Amino acid sequence: MRLSKAFIPTQKEMPADATIPSHQLMLRAGLMRQLTAGVYAYLPLGYRAMLKAMQILREEMNAIGGQEFFLPALNPEALWIQTGRRNVPNFILSIKERDLVLAPTHEEVIAWIGGMHIQSYKDLPQIWYQIQTKFRNEPRPRSGVLRGRQFIMKDSYSLDRSFEDLDKSYEDHAEAYRKIFARCGLKFFEVKASSGAMGGSGSQEFMVESESGEDTVALCEKCHYAANMEIASSNVSPIGRLHDGERVEEIHTPNVRTIDQLAAFLKVDQSRLAKSLVYRHDGKPLLILMVGNDRLNESKLVAALGGGELEPIEAGQLEALTGADGGSIGPVGLKGFRIIADKRLEGANNLISGANRNDYHLANIDLQRDVAVDGYFDLRTIEDGEPCPQCGSRIKISHAIELGHIFKLGTKYAEALNVSYLDENGEKKPVVMGSYGIGVERIIACHIEQSRDEHGIIWDKALAPYAVHIVAVSMNNKDIVLISNQLYNKFSDEGVEVLFDDRPNVSPGFKFKDADLLGMPFQIIVGEKGLKNHQVEVKRRKTGDRRLVPVGDVVKDVKKMLHE
């Protein structure tokens, strides 16, 4: 492509609305433009990079036996009502004029097709995938293309006879994902993840570490332990039992509201304090006991409760329900509440907690003796530096971008939409499903986050819109024009994707800046200096290395480096 004819609107100035590096560079390099919040138009250069990523996805999905579908973005609303996902908050965008919704993912449609045609164990297994636009009712799009209302996803779905077979499909996908991200030149890691509203038995995420990421992950500095904060655990010690036998006693604690105040007032360690948190779970009062200032992890809580609706109890209702306001609530003698506790408190005694009477606390609480605890669960949010649950080394907490997520769905959708088969014994069984997604825009944005400098993007050859960028230093010099045209034609003939900056009356400096901003892996600089010796300069964008190469060897040399 000749730059003089190309639509690649680069900008020198920083776009005001872009705050993260990938977003800024995608705009400045002319990859895309924002149409409205969370919705982007991809310009030719950006679309080329996305097509590269999609081709890699396609190849690796085909390699594990995937078959590509093209599925409708418009879905009947009834289909989503059937699986109960129509009313998942912030999920579905709908069409005003019809009872249609814009598909945010395609489990439902896949299950509908499966239900129609899967009849026998002989029809299984299947891996069905698509690379298409999905829509989501994001309350707050942000970080450029990382969280949009419209985005392209590679989604695949496995249909199996059994959970054992699902394990294989799942592993095949995990392996394919590792290949995909490695081919894209991404530095990534895998974490155990929560399956959230998707349901299902197991899931892991493929992540890229990044300050700009909205996910928080826990990574062990020594071993391979890695988990999303939603489920990460650490090896903090339980509180355990001290000496036995002391009776519960009430202590006056005027104006003490927080754990910090209580510890200071009583001059005791926070680990002997049991903090009470009150929620409504499916409308019913629930009290949760945590150690001291341990933070409750709501994802873990929802998982421990087996799902359901969770909401904090309004301050106005506290006294009516417990006899006290927040700050003086505790588990002893509390009526009408289900009580659960964090695992660190299992069997603990000599605890101090609220007395359910304002300005009073109770000491010497023994959870075994004084409280009907309805289960101990890991409910706490781990902290940076805590010991790894696997090896005891330090856990580091950092931010990451979720690139891909794989789920063992099980039979949830098969049952809701009646997808079943007859096994060898003529017995009817639900199909066991898995679902596996990768965000295409996120591949591009993550790559740019990881591979850039102050001058611009540094494309990996796998995703680069063009492999080579020829810079004709001046179009007023006949030799430069001649040689750069020859090289352009030769690269094109040899199947190398090449961009040629043949713009007349654009200064060399301007062309160099644009070439660095656009970031193709190799720049071929054709100028008077080199041509004196019948040479051109080959610059490797990644390292900045420049070499003078005889004109006749350039195409061969660069092709060789592209295949390294």
Next chain:
RNA sequence: CGGAACGUGGCGCAGCCCGGUAGCGCACUUGCUUGGGGUGCAAGGGGUCGCGGGUUCAAAUCCCGCCGUUCCGACCA
């Protein structure tokens, strides 16, 4: 959905407090110039100041409402 900020030629911004001729840089057009890191000079074109209402002799500027965008939080398959 709570909190905050912003909205002025294509882009980045000033002007707004203190009402009175709409401005700067980049980009664009034309000519000359320059030609290895965003050349220089000159002459141009382009804006109902987000939208609607109000106050006023007069509103980009003050007041009210709405819309949009961004950030923090909540939420997040």
